[in-house]
Amino acid sequence: MVKRGIPQRYKRYRSEIIYAPKKSLGQNFLFDKNHLHKIVACCPVDDKIIIIEIGSGYGNLTNLLAKTDCQKVIGIEKDSQLFQWLIENNKNEKIIYHHQDALKINWPEFCSQFKNNSLIVVGNLPYYITNSLIINLLLDYQLFKSLIFLVQKEVGQKWVSGSNKYPSEYSALSVFINYLTETKIVAKIPAAVFTPAPSVDGVLVSIEPHQNVNTSKEQLISFLRFLKNCFRFRRKTLLNNLLSWARNYEKEWKKYLQEKGYEEKIRPQNLNPSEYWQLFVFWRGLA
Ligand code: SAM
Numbered sequence: 001m002v003k004r005g006i007p008q009r010y011k012r013y014r015s016e017i018i019y020a021p022k023k024s025l026g027q028n029f030l031f032d033k034n035h036l037h038k039i040v041a042c043c044p045v046d047d048k049i050i051i052i053e054i055g056s057g058y059g060n061l062t063n064l065l066a067k068t069d070c071q072k073v074i075g076i077e078k079d080s081q082l083f084q085w086l087i088e089n090n091k092n093e094k095i096i097y098h099h100q101d102a103l104k105i106n107w108p109e110f111c112s113q114f115k116n117n118s119l120i121v122v123g124n125l126p127y128y129i130t131n132s133l134i135i136n137l138l139l140d141y142q143l144f145k146s147l148i149f150l151v152q153k154e155v156g157q158k159w160v161s162g163s164n165k166y167p168s169e170y171s172a173l174s175v176f177i178n179y180l181t182e183t184k185i186v187a188k189i190p191a192a193v194f195t196p197a198p199s200v201d202g203v204l205v206s207i208e209p210h211q212n213v214n215t216s217k218e219q220l221i222s223f224l225r226f227l228k229n230c231f232r233f234r235r236k237t238l239l240n241n242l243l244s245w246a247r248n249y250e251k252e253w254k255k256y257l258q259e260k261g262y263e264e265k266i267r268p269q270n271l272n273p274s275e276y277w278q279l280f281v282f283w284r285g286l287a
Contacts, residue, residue: 026126028194042148045070054102054123059090066094107140124150141209156203170269172227179273182208231268
């Protein structure tokens with residue numbers, strides 16, 4: 001295959017790579033079949049399932065996803081060169097490509113065409129969109145059956161962290177994700193298997209939205225803002241974090257902590273996601 005515009009330093013890359021990889025778009029491609037199959041194996045597919053893939057690249061994962069029993073694969077690719085390449089060279093009647101920025105998608109609108117299907121979102125994600133993308137998707141968590149993402153190890157650890165797993169990574173985002181979903185790391189993917197190889201290893205994360213949470217998007221936006229305030233100063237106590245932006249309620253916060261049996265000196269990392277939700281509900285009642 002002709003390598004158009006590939007600088008000399010990229011010539012060592014595999015023949016599948018046609019264009020110089022764009023660092024700004026997080027282009028660390030995965031051609032290793034063994035690891036690609038691990039991603040596919042995590043997808044609970046049947047003929048009613050539509051798979052939405054974020055960042056199709058050269059279609060290597062897209063093609064394997066299309067070989068499953070799923071009904072369709074929707075490949076979203078931001079890079080116009082790669083999008084053009086995909087529609088010209090990677091045709092498959094089960095695959096539809098969209099030239100779009102995944103961060104700009106209005107998910108309820110995008111998914112309204114698939115009302116009779118279950119949706120799974122999959123991707124070897126470009127590192128720079130990971131946290132914004134997971135937040136956008138989870139604000140509409142009820143649209144999705146499952147999310148399967150390959151991300152940098154540190155990002156995955158933050159997503160699954162709790163009191164028993166990676167406690168130092170526990171953050172507002174971890175609380176938000178684990179309140180809404182069952183999230184686990186299912187495989188480690190070494191940096192060396194990507195082309196070009198990034199500086200850190202990756203992990204494959206499986207995220208299943210809970211079916212029994214009944215929370216509106218507005219509440220979730222407000223919950224996330226609340227959590228960010230609670231974790232703003234990790235080394236301070238939770239009470240001091242609360243007082244730093246809601247000082248007028250000192251008496252109420254102290255009474256709440258006492259009634260719940262929390263020590264006054266507990267830190268933001270000491271509450272689990274459902275305890276945070278209860279604290280948020282209490283705060284909504286106050287404000
Ligand atoms: N799926 C391919 C693979 O596994 O080899 C490519 C993965 S590569 C890590 C990330 C892909 O996402 C690239 O093709 C990149 O152009 C695309 N991408 C980057 N930013 C994007 C965005 N905001 N929306 C959609 N695709 C994006």
